[in-house]
Amino acid sequence: MNAIETTDLTRYYGALCAVDHLTLSVNNEIFALLGPNGSGKTTTVLMLTTLLTPTEGSASVCGHDVMREGELVRKSLSYVPQDMAVDIKLTGRENVRFFADLYGVPHAADRVDEALAVMELTDRADDLIRTYSGGMRRRLELAQALVHEPSVLFLDEPTIGLDVAARKRIWEHIRALRKKGMTVFVTTHYMDEADQFCDRVGIISRGRIAALGTPAELKARLMKDVITVKVEGSFAPLEVDGIAFVGRNGDEVSFTAENGREALPLLADALGKSGCVVRSMSLREPTLDDVFLQAVGQQEEPQGFEYNKFRIMLRRRK
Amino acid sequence: MNGVVSYMKRDFTKWFRGRVAVISALIMPAAWLIFVGLALPVQFTGNYLDFITPGILVMTMLSAGLSGGALLMFDKILGFLNRxxxxxxxxxxxxxxxILFITGRGLIQTTIILVIALLIGATLLSPVQYGLTYFILFLFGVLISAFATTIALYLEDHDSYAAFNTMISxxxxxxxxxLMPYSVMPSWLATIAHLNPLSYAIDAVRDVTAGGFPAGPVLVLLILTGAVLAICMHVFRKVTV
Structure with missing residues (x-):
C-alpha cells in the first residue's frame, strides 16, 4: 500500500482545469511537486488533504479514499499550508498543546515537549510567538504537525520567505523525519532545494505531470553538459549535430551537448551565422532548472490579464 | 467534545491577552444606557432606565455576536481554517x-452592562429572574453567533464582513x-418589530423583569435557534475551501 496514490485526479474551477488527470504514487520518501505559480500544486495538496473535492478521478492517503473516508485520511496526515498560521498571542508550548488536544493525543504534555525538542524550540517554548523569527514560526508549525505522529506530512512551500540558514535547517528537519519513516509531500518552486533534499520530484505544468523521477535521473535525461548563451537580437532555433536546444528564458538560451568543450565553438559559429549577437557563453553541468525549463517551456505566464481567472486564482490562494 | 473545548479555550486565551478589546466593546452599550436611558424624556413609563435595560442587554449580545463572526473571518484569511x-x-x-466563545464573551459583557445599569438606578431583581434573563441571552447569543460565523464562512474578506455587520446591526x-413598546410605535414599525427576532429576546427579558414567565417568546427563540443551529452545523460539516 502506497502512502499517497492518485488516479486521474482532476479538478476544474469553472472552465479552468487546475489539475488534469494526475496519476501519481508516493511512498516512504520526500516527494516534491515542482511547478510555476498557478500550475496546480496547491490544488493537488488541497484535494489530498480533503479540503477540496476532486471533480474527477480518485486519490487515497494510507489506503483511505479522500472522498469517502475523509476522517481516516485526516487522522493519518498533517498539513502545513504556506501562510504561517500560528497564534502570536499564545506561547510556543500553548500553540503545540492546542493541536495535541485537537488531535486527542494521549499524554499530551509529554508529546508536546517532545515535538518542541525535535524542532529545537525547547528553550523558547514559553515565549509568545510574537517574539519568534520567521524560521522559528515555521519550525513551530512543524512541531504542531508532528505532535500526533502522522504517517504522511504535506508541506506547501515550507521554505518560502525564509533566509538561507533557516531554509537549510527546515530541510534538515524534513530529512530527519523521512529517516524515521514518514512520507513527506512538499510543493515548492525552489529547484535547488528540490535537487538537494528530495528523493523524487514531479514537475507539474498546467495541471499535468511533465517530468517525474529522481533529480539525478531527470538530469541524466538531458545530455551531459549544458551551454547557456546570452544572445542579443533575434534568435531562431538552429540545427547543429550533437547539440540540442533546451529552452529559452529571456535573453538566455540553453543547449545541451554530449561534449560541451567541443560544442562551444561550433555553437558560436552557428549562432553567428544565423545573425544573432552572442554576448557570453557558459558551460556547466545540468541542474533541475534545465530539466524544468525543458519540461515546462518558457517561464513567463503567457496569457493576458483575465479578471475572472485572476479571481479564481485569488480564491485558490486562500 | 475535546475539539470544542480546545477551540473555545484558544479564543478565550487570545481575548484575555488583548486587553483593549475587552473594554472597548462595552463603550457603545454603556453610552446608550447612560445617555439615552437616563436622558430621554418619555411619557409611557416612569422609569425609562428599567424599560430600556433589557433592550441594551440584548443589543450588547447582538453586537458581541456579530463582531464575533469576524473571528472566523480572520481564521480564514490567516490560514488557520485550512489547518x-x-x-x-x-x-x-x-x-x-x-458559538460558545462568542456567547460566553457576550454574557461577560452583558453582566458588566447589568452592573452599570444597577449602579445608575435600575431596579434590582431576584436571582430566579436573573437566571431566566441569562438563559434568554444565552439562547439569543447562540442564534446570532451561529448565524454570523456561518455568514463569515461564505464572505470573501474582512471588508465585506464589516459591511455585512454594519448593514444588519x-x-x-x-x-x-x-427603545419603545409596540403601543407607542407607528403601526408600520410595530409590524416590522413583531417580525424581528431581536424583539422576541427583548420582550422575553422584559417579561422576566416584570415578574412573568415569557413562554411564547422563549418558545419562538428556541425554535429559531434550533433551526439556525441545525443549518449551520450542516454547512460546517460539508465545508470545503
Missing amino acids: FLALPTPRSSILVGK MPLFFTSSA
Missing part, C-alpha cells in the same frame, strides 16, 4: 467552539422593541 479543516476533529466543533436594533 483546522485538515484535522480529524469534527468540523462542526469549529462552529460550536466559536443598526436596522435590527431600531426596528425592534428595544
Whole structure:
C-alpha cells in the first residue's frame, strides 16, 4: 500500500482545469511537486488533504479514499499550508498543546515537549510567538504537525520567505523525519532545494505531470553538459549535430551537448551565422532548472490579464 | 467534545491577552444606557432606565455576536481554517467552539452592562429572574453567533464582513422593541418589530423583569435557534475551501 496514490485526479474551477488527470504514487520518501505559480500544486495538496473535492478521478492517503473516508485520511496526515498560521498571542508550548488536544493525543504534555525538542524550540517554548523569527514560526508549525505522529506530512512551500540558514535547517528537519519513516509531500518552486533534499520530484505544468523521477535521473535525461548563451537580437532555433536546444528564458538560451568543450565553438559559429549577437557563453553541468525549463517551456505566464481567472486564482490562494 | 473545548479555550486565551478589546466593546452599550436611558424624556413609563435595560442587554449580545463572526473571518484569511479543516476533529466543533466563545464573551459583557445599569438606578431583581434573563441571552447569543460565523464562512474578506455587520446591526436594533413598546410605535414599525427576532429576546427579558414567565417568546427563540443551529452545523460539516 502506497502512502499517497492518485488516479486521474482532476479538478476544474469553472472552465479552468487546475489539475488534469494526475496519476501519481508516493511512498516512504520526500516527494516534491515542482511547478510555476498557478500550475496546480496547491490544488493537488488541497484535494489530498480533503479540503477540496476532486471533480474527477480518485486519490487515497494510507489506503483511505479522500472522498469517502475523509476522517481516516485526516487522522493519518498533517498539513502545513504556506501562510504561517500560528497564534502570536499564545506561547510556543500553548500553540503545540492546542493541536495535541485537537488531535486527542494521549499524554499530551509529554508529546508536546517532545515535538518542541525535535524542532529545537525547547528553550523558547514559553515565549509568545510574537517574539519568534520567521524560521522559528515555521519550525513551530512543524512541531504542531508532528505532535500526533502522522504517517504522511504535506508541506506547501515550507521554505518560502525564509533566509538561507533557516531554509537549510527546515530541510534538515524534513530529512530527519523521512529517516524515521514518514512520507513527506512538499510543493515548492525552489529547484535547488528540490535537487538537494528530495528523493523524487514531479514537475507539474498546467495541471499535468511533465517530468517525474529522481533529480539525478531527470538530469541524466538531458545530455551531459549544458551551454547557456546570452544572445542579443533575434534568435531562431538552429540545427547543429550533437547539440540540442533546451529552452529559452529571456535573453538566455540553453543547449545541451554530449561534449560541451567541443560544442562551444561550433555553437558560436552557428549562432553567428544565423545573425544573432552572442554576448557570453557558459558551460556547466545540468541542474533541475534545465530539466524544468525543458519540461515546462518558457517561464513567463503567457496569457493576458483575465479578471475572472485572476479571481479564481485569488480564491485558490486562500 | 475535546475539539470544542480546545477551540473555545484558544479564543478565550487570545481575548484575555488583548486587553483593549475587552473594554472597548462595552463603550457603545454603556453610552446608550447612560445617555439615552437616563436622558430621554418619555411619557409611557416612569422609569425609562428599567424599560430600556433589557433592550441594551440584548443589543450588547447582538453586537458581541456579530463582531464575533469576524473571528472566523480572520481564521480564514490567516490560514488557520485550512489547518483546522485538515484535522480529524469534527468540523462542526469549529462552529460550536466559536458559538460558545462568542456567547460566553457576550454574557461577560452583558453582566458588566447589568452592573452599570444597577449602579445608575435600575431596579434590582431576584436571582430566579436573573437566571431566566441569562438563559434568554444565552439562547439569543447562540442564534446570532451561529448565524454570523456561518455568514463569515461564505464572505470573501474582512471588508465585506464589516459591511455585512454594519448593514444588519443598526436596522435590527431600531426596528425592534428595544427603545419603545409596540403601543407607542407607528403601526408600520410595530409590524416590522413583531417580525424581528431581536424583539422576541427583548420582550422575553422584559417579561422576566416584570415578574412573568415569557413562554411564547422563549418558545419562538428556541425554535429559531434550533433551526439556525441545525443549518449551520450542516454547512460546517460539508465545508470545503
